[in-house]
Amino acid sequence: MSSPSMDKTHVEHLSTTPAIREPGVVDVEYGWQGNNRVELLENGEAYFPRVFEAIRQAKTEILLETFIVFEDKVGEELQEVLIAAAQRGVRITASLDGFGCGELSTGYLTALSEAGVRIQIFDPAPKHLGIRTNWFRRLHRKIVVVDGTIAFIGGINFSADHLADFGPEAKQDYSVEVQGPAVADIHHFALLQCGRPARAKYWWQRRRQRRSELVFTDHDGQVRLVYRDNGEHPTDIEEVYRQVLRSAQRRVVIANAYFFPGYRLLREIRNAAHRGVDVRLILQGQPDMLAAKLAARMTYDYLLKSGVQIYEYCDRPLHGKVALVDEDWSTVGSSNLDPLSLSLNLEANVLIRDRAFNRDLFERLEDLSNNHCKVMSVDKTPRGRVWHMTVGFLVFHFLAQFPAWAGWLPAHKPRLKPFSHSAGSDT
Template sequence: MLRSATFAAGHQLTLLEGGAQFFPALIAAVDSAQKEVRLETYIFHFDAQGLEVAQALERAAQRGVPVYVVVDGVGTPLVPPEWQRRWTASGVRWHQYAPLGHLGLLIPGRWRRLHRKLCVVDGRWAFCGGINIVDDWLDPHHGALQVARLDYAVRVEGPLVAQCQLAMEQFWARLETTRQLEQLHWQEVRKSWPALGLFPSRAGTPTDATAVTTGSFAALVLRDNVRNRTRIERAYLKAIGEARQHIVLANAYFLPGARLRRALKHAVRRGVRVQVVVQGRYEYFIQYHASRPVFSELVNAGVEIHEYTPGFLHAKVAVVDGVWATVGSSNLDPLSLLLAREANVVVHDAAFAGRLHAALCALIQTSTRALDRAADAKRPWRQRLRDRLAFGFMRVLLFFSGSRY
């Protein structure tokens, strides 16, 4: 069920721009919960808006609603002791996915992270996107921001919600199983296996989810390191390959592999206008410099690269021909496409795609600078050297992780 990207009708979709729209919608849904809340996020920062989400989860659990939370061990290295106590006292159940331990990221296997941002409430609403549980005006590494972080999410009602819930139930069951196995001596594993609960107790779909035949077409596309390794990349490749007029991408960490680069260049040769919005401000050495050779290659092929400069870009969205759209957690870079658990919602709907397209076009016109081919060619050799060193270092890291890009 979860391997296919089959589109289903009957969805009501709401585009949420930034935390100013996302957090009120999320908190309102959690505060109305009567049956269950499940939340997965890379970063859960217990300050400002993140604190409001933590309190909403606490309130739901105090009402007797089952609440399940999973955070990533790199994005959220520590849940504050106060909130560990409060969540435990109220009944919130939570896991930290793959804590780093003493050797940290020196072990390549630990580079595989939980990066998806999902929430399902009562089997009625699903939230998916790039927005972590962290205030738009704060950054764990950079402190207070002068401009709110730019990001998107989507709120979904319809059949896709059941798929989100099933995926989250299965992931939670695996985490529970792993924790129980770690507490067992090896000789006890075989006899205890049937009681470990490898799969969720219910078949998968919420009892109040009903199939409808009207509304937007949408699909949940997951990426993991088992059966769904390339699904998000293939969804992009298919949409780009079928484009006939216009492709607009906004991606915070844009470092596409060879197949995606070829697809974008082929689209340009077919007469498709391709616009890509990327992070224009320096954030991390590898992310910033390793992407520059790729930008140069694409600009020389006719792809328009627009650097977002007012603040930090964190979006992972795209629109193709004003009909196909995606909103999710996956960057178009090696970490997302090869190593991380990701989740995107893909939509076939002119109204939703039109809203996102209009937002991205306004962003390009008002808040970006175009990467100029002539200026790029005149950059100092020291900058070019840093770019090549960063790109080469990234390739070496991927080699040690067992991945090709």
């Protein structure tokens, strides 16, 4: 489309619109829900058809949160199915990140808005000298809930670079489809984030349940939603990882796009390997950011010497954020293991206790590591030039401290604001 991009036009309208509640800052903690059907969706080839079909079948409501929508064949199909659903009378709220969706044209958004889709932009900001400045504290979640009965959550954005026919830069990624009682929690959470009324959680539903990660049961189909925000739940996702690592007995497999966690999480990974747990990391071998690769490689010697196995996926960029522990626990979501995801961005993962799901995920990751990865070792770890190692060392320690430093700086509070296709009118 030839319309001006989002940050040049509709942000001017947004600036006159009063902000509604900030998403993510909600004092709710969700517990385990049993008797769910969960299915792993690998890459856009599996994900997009299922999501678009669910939207086509929607009868009452669609809630969508995403970091990125591009105006390519995937974004155009998303627009088409949302407009058709809105014209059938389905109530739709789409919450889009102002940075990740910053290049969407006003024409694209206006077509949705005029059809009846309620569009909300998280922390929009205009460009300065052609550069977007709203880099941090992003809405990084990827959630779709349809009719309160089916939910999708994971790391896949609405963009054609999640399809293999995109070429060498096509991303390797994962999402999960959930049906069952856990959808009620994901639906409740999504309603709260988009500012719609949601039934209050009673005190026994809000109780702290972090210790439950230490107890593994024989029951399949259990799902729990975890999220991080900049309010009551700033460390929940990291704490879950640390707890399951401490309780791991046989195997741990982590596949993550951006890997430079804090010292405590690194220590739990190392300690698990010291106990004899089979610990494998699948990381980016072809990253989209050189700094990410340099920082991750600064952890290699520390982990390899402790017995951790590290694989670099080199076929194409790895964008996944998944992990499994032993034979029944898994997680899929939007959270990387880096300072932005663990300390600044709004993220959401699902935890899954299901042996069949765990086995499916393990088999796919095992195929990835055995057939599409380069095995790293202490004596063969690429160190590059001295200046690469120096830069990597500085980047790693800067990123490790960055969230704390960012907290000292004065900053505006991010807001979720309604899109307006005409000045002074709200959607």
